[in-house]
Amino acid sequence: MTAPRPYALLAEVTYRCPLHCPYCSNPTGMRSDSELTTDEWRRVIREAAGLGVLQIGFSGGEPLMREDLADLVQGARKARLYTNLITSGIGLDENRARVLRDAGLDSVQLSFQSDHIDLADEIAGAHAHQRKLDAAAIVRAAGISLSLNFVIHRRNIDRLPQIIELTETLSAGRVELANVQFYGWAFLNRAALLPTRKQIARAREVATAAKTRLAGKIDIFYVLPDYYETRPKPCLNGWGQRYLTVNSIGDALPCPTASSAIPDLRFENVRQRSLDWIWRESESFNRFRGTAWMPEPCRSCPQKEIDFGGCRCQAALLTGNAANTDPVCTLSPNRVRVDAVLRDLDRSSGQTSEWTPRVNPKKDAVRPNA
Amino acid sequence: MIPDHAQPRLAGGVRLEIDAITGKGVLLFPEGILELNETAQDIITRCDGLTLREIVLGLAQEYDADLEILGVDVRETLADLERRKLVEFA
Numbered sequence: 001m002t003a004p005r006p007y008a009l010l011a012e013v014t015y016r017c018p019l020h021c022p023y024c025s026n027p028t029g030m031r032s033d034s035e036l037t038t039d040e041w042r043r044v045i046r047e048a049a050g051l052g053v054l055q056i057g058f059s060g061g062e063p064l065m066r067e068d069l070a071d072l073v074q075g076a077r078k079a080r081l082y083t084n085l086i087t088s089g090i091g092l093d094e095n096r097a098r099v100l101r102d103a104g105l106d107s108v109q110l111s112f113q114s115d116h117i118d119l120a121d122e123i124a125g126a127h128a129h130q131r132k133l134d135a136a137a138i139v140r141a142a143g144i145s146l147s148l149n150f151v152i153h154r155r156n157i158d159r160l161p162q163i164i165e166l167t168e169t170l171s172a173g174r175v176e177l178a179n180v181q182f183y184g185w186a187f188l189n190r191a192a193l194l195p196t197r198k199q200i201a202r203a204r205e206v207a208t209a210a211k212t213r214l215a216g217k218i219d220i221f222y223v224l225p226d227y228y229e230t231r232p233k234p235c236l237n238g239w240g241q242r243y244l245t246v247n248s249i250g251d252a253l254p255c256p257t258a259s260s261a262i263p264d265l266r267f268e269n270v271r272q273r274s275l276d277w278i279w280r281e282s283e284s285f286n287r288f289r290g291t292a293w294m295p296e297p298c299r300s301c302p303q304k305e306i307d308f309g310g311c312r313c314q315a316a317l318l319t320g321n322a323a324n325t326d327p328v329c330t331l332s333p334n335r336v337r338v339d340a341v342l343r344d345l346d347r348s349s350g351q352t353s354e355w356t357p358r359v360n361p362k363k364d365a366v367r368p369n370a
Numbered sequence: 371m372i373p374d375h376a377q378p379r380l381a382g383g384v385r386l387e388i389d390a391i392t393g394k395g396v397l398l399f400p401e402g403i404l405e406l407n408e409t410a411q412d413i414i415t416r417c418d419g420l421t422l423r424e425i426v427l428g429l430a431q432e433y434d435a436d437l438e439i440l441g442v443d444v445r446e447t448l449a450d451l452e453r454r455k456l457v458e459f460a
Contacts, residue, residue, distance in 0.1 A: 049390075054387065054398055055398060082387070084401070106383055106400075143382070147400050173382075173455065219455065
């Protein structure tokens with residue numbers, strides 16, 4: 001099948017992170033192989049631009065853990081890409097922000113765990129909140145565009161009004177209030193993180209009201225957890241259509257969570273293959289491209305070009321087969337599995353349960369270029 | 371209505387690039403890409419300190435177009451981009 005051109009590259013430059021958020025979408029069994037070098041990343045960025053990529057998101061882990069981050073940003077700007085830093089803010093001081101801005105960094109997406117320092121630090125598993133507040137001010141002072149991201153889950157969803165207040169205080173132009181989706185560490189910690197139906201209903205009202213009230217001032221993106229949807233999200237706008245991810249050790253992925261969610265899919269590495277070949281020819285990028293792979297009920301569904309069968313990782317995690325219809329779809333025979341999860345939660349009436357904090361890969365082997 | 375003396379410029383965090391694949395202008399911003407039509411690209415290329423009036427005059431000259439019709443087009447395009455927070459006025 002002919003490959004379309006990709007628009008955005010997610011560069012997960014490291015899986016190291018000073019935070020331990022229990023909802024991290026990073027794989028739980030992260031390999032500790034050596035991270036790509038500066039030169040290897042520069043090549044990947046050039047190859048991505050050659051394929052048609054217009055935007056790059058530097059993510060992780062915490063991308064600021066890479067001391068060569070400004071070099072990578074510069075490489076991306078040289079390739080005329082729009083550069084976005086997706087960060088916890090830990091490790092961002094005035095000097096670093098200036099260096100990144102001068103390297104051409106276009107925007108920063110700063111994550112917060114909550115509005116309240118005690119809860120936020122508990123979720124992050126680190127004294128992070130105050131440093132994030134400082135980071136927001138530093139980004140603004142450096143004149144870099146700032147947007148915010150809050151991952152919403154059972155423990156912080158009732159504070160949505162206060163969280164929205166915080167975004168007003170920080171005068172960001174754009175905020176994502178993204179309910180946690182269940183991949184990686186979040187899948188492991190689902191029982192502690194999934195909000196109750198009541199919480200979701202209340203939060204939706206709060207978010208809708210805030211959207212109206214702050215229209216023209218702050219763009220608010222409120223994302224429901226998939227489990228409470230009745231139709232699947234158009235995940236990635238289709239597999240291998242617009243997005244690609246390269247992770248810290250150089251695996252090229254159609255989706256950042258695929259490496260852990262779909263164990264029977266073999267991913268190519270940019271150390272062995274060109275990005276162009278991987279995007280166009282590899283089995284992993286072609287497996288779910290288009291609609292020919294679809295089973296029923298997707299195959300005969302009028303929505304199939306709209307939601308593309310939903311999320312392959314969700315299908316794999318909940319049904320054991322990535323080629324199934326996303327089970328959040330009420331037309332899926334596997335929707336019962338999602339309903340069972342929600343019913344269990346209703347029965348436990350959303351009692352707090354323990355979560356496992358995210359831990360870093362065992363060995364941190366980094367070999368940036370001299 | 372946007373006044374004649376307003377100076378439109380790209381909002382913070384928004385960049386104009388030429389898409390190497392299509393040859394068309396695109397606006398790039400956090401989490402978004404907007405493909406521009408020719409008119410929008412012509413207008414945005416001129417958003418570098420010129421006033422709305424100067425932009426309209428320049429375009430009218432270049433395309434030998436009716437000043438009033440063009441003025442309406444340019445205002446509409448800029449108002450739409452302002453709603454999307456891609457353009458602001460000094």
